[in-house]
């Protein structure tokens with residue numbers, strides 16, 4: 001089954017990946033993600049200009065760069081658990097777009113359960129494809145609440161949600177999907193390693209992705225947001241037409257069909 005927002009070939013996320021794949025990966029993050037954010041926020045009147053934005057779990061920084069250039073916040077702080085290779089980001093910006101990194105775009109590291117930003121110092125916290133990997137979503141949501149000023153906004157996106165067809169994040173290798181709901185984690189890990197003779201770096205990246213999945217559902221995400229004190233303002237669910245394997249008939253149809261979510265919340 002074709003998926004409308006399937007992300008580009010994952011080899012493009014590796015510095016050692018083929019240049020064409022790296023370019024597609026970079027441009028998808030730089031252009032398509034900000035466009036999706038713009039579409040989701042349409043009609044809200046939300047304007048990033050002059051705002052202090054945090055991109056939590058910014059990955060390689062390409063989305064942060066795209067958001068910075070498209071929406072022109074005053075500053076944007078991209079945070080990751082490990083150092084972002086800013087030099088590599090700058091190289092790709094130069095090579096694929098012919099631009100320099102803008103002033104106001106900064107990167108730093110954070111801890112899994114703490115964000116190094118003072119209370120109420122952010123106008124907007126965004127997080128793209130991160131919350132399905134966060135070990136303790138309730139605590140991180142409380143951190144987001146803490147760093148937002150009153151009235152400040154949080155935008156987050158998750159795709160694919162764990163219980164949906166591509167929820168393993170291994171869709172490049174399992175085009176039919178559902179493998180993670182039909183095999184134990186150990187079986188799937190072993191099969192993935194043995195069956196697909198991947199480049200070592202790519203295998204490591206994919207297994208880190210898979211192992212970090214917290215299996216959060218839409219309902220659990222809602223609870224985490226509300227528990228932090230944030231108010232939910234807008235939601236978009238992505239629901240897919242699926243052929244339900246008989247072995248999965250007992251699982252929640254809401255979970256099986258809901259492959260993604262975008263959500264806007266606000267600090268009171």
Ligand SMILES: C[S@@+](CC[C@H](N)C(=O)[O-])C[C@H]1O[C@@H](n2cnc3c(N)ncnc32)[C@H](O)[C@@H]1O
Pocket residue numbers: 029056057058059060063079080081082110111112113127128129130133134135140209
């Ligand atoms: C699938 S990647 C997405 C990266 C980037 N947002 C993107 O879309 O390209 C998920 C990222 O979430 C980060 N992450 C996981 N838990 C986190 C936490 N508690 N705080 C900040 N980042 C976290 C991981 O380090 C990883 O880089």
